[in-house]
Amino acid sequence: MIVVKVGGSAGIDYDAVCADLAARWKAGERLILVHGGSGETNRVAEALGHPPRFVTSPSGYTSRFTDRQTLEIFEMVYCGKMNKGIVERLQRLGVNAVGLSGLDGRIFEGRHKDSVRAVENGKVKVLRGDHTGTVERVNTGLIELLLGAGYLPVLTPPASSYEGVAINVDGDRAAAALAVALRADALLLLSNVPGLLRDYPDEASLIREIPAGDVEAYLEFAQDRMKKKVLGAAEAVQGGVKRVIFGDARAGQPVTAALEGAGTVVS
Numbered sequence: 608m609i610v611v612k613v614g615g616s617a618g619i620d621y622d623a624v625c626a627d628l629a630a631r632w633k634a635g636e637r638l639i640l641v642h643g644g645s646g647e648t649n650r651v652a653e654a655l656g657h658p659p660r661f662v663t664s665p666s667g668y669t670s671r672f673t674d675r676q677t678l679e680i681f682e683m684v685y686c687g688k689m690n691k692g693i694v695e696r697l698q699r700l701g702v703n704a705v706g707l708s709g710l711d712g713r714i715f716e717g718r719h720k721d722s723v724r725a726v727e728n729g730k731v732k733v734l735r736g737d738h739t740g741t742v743e744r745v746n747t748g749l750i751e752l753l754l755g756a757g758y759l760p761v762l763t764p765p766a767s768s769y770e771g772v773a774i775n776v777d778g779d780r781a782a783a784a785l786a787v788a789l790r791a792d793a794l795l796l797l798s799n800v801p802g803l804l805r806d807y808p809d810e811a812s813l814i815r816e817i818p819a820g821d822v823e824a825y826l827e828f829a830q831d832r833m834k835k836k837v838l839g840a841a842e843a844v845q846g847g848v849k850r851v852i853f854g855d856a857r858a859g860q861p862v863t864a865a866l867e868g869a870g871t872v873v874s
């Protein structure tokens with residue numbers, strides 16, 4: 608079983624990702640796709656007059672402040688345009704894909720965090736009304752039901768809180784939780800960069816290998832949102848996933864290339 612997470616940053620070639628996935632699926636490989644949608648969410652939020660707000664925690668992690676209106680825009684893009692766009696591509700390629708969010712059947716479940724600590728103008732502030740959380744539980748029963756019946760699951764945030772409230776969760780860490788829960792052989796984190804760069808944005812500074820026991824030491828090279836990807840990789844290998852690969856989804860055969868070792872391989 609392979610869990611593939613494809614991001615939502617500018618430059619990602621979803622046609623290439625879906626064509627590669629479809630070929631592998633038809634050859635008999637068991638796959639699950641998790642996707643993001645941050646770039647398009649930012650664009651739509653601006654267009655709707657509710658621009659995105661990113662906050663940085665005292666420990667340096669950046670996240671989207673998700674008030675109720677932002678959550679609704681997030682759902683429009685992630686569960687709507689992005690999810691259905693990917694499902695349509697796969698259907699056209701002859702793969703019976705089913706697109707679901709983490710809310711559906713509580714595929715992804717976690718605790719709702721209503722407030723976030725953010726550093727603004729050098730001061731730590733507590734912002735309330737946030738709809739975020741971290742995936743703590745995965746409904747593997749529903750995923751296995753779909754896979755067992757021949758459907759390729761295409762999953763996206765948000766998740767469900769334990770009270771049934773929609774929460775924005777990091778897609779990379781959700782994919783890591785899924786890979787752990789399903790005892791996946793590999794987790795691919797595909798985005799618009801060749802992998803983890805030692806000297807971002809210099810693409811020649813690609814880090815090719817990271818020893819599984821040492822992932823957190825590489826957090827220092829990741830800026831902003833890349834930090835969550837590195838954290839997700841650490842969680843996956845600690846949870847027993849044998850290989851995590853940060854790969855490039857901009858062209859070619861992104862899934863195959865990553866599985867063949869292009870990108871940053873954590874093992």
Ligand SMILES: Nc1ncnc2c1ncn2[C@@H]1O[C@H](COP(=O)(O)OP(=O)(O)OP(=O)(O)O)[C@@H](O)[C@H]1O
Nearest residue numbers: 614615616643644645798803804807828830832833
């Ligand atoms: N050291 C680094 N190496 C590679 N990319 C980095 C690094 N530091 C920061 N980045 C940034 O991290 C981004 C990838 O993370 P991001 O979460 O934005 O992408 P995504 O997974 O495509 O999106 P989504 O949140 O929609 O799933 C890259 O586009 C790059 O700009």
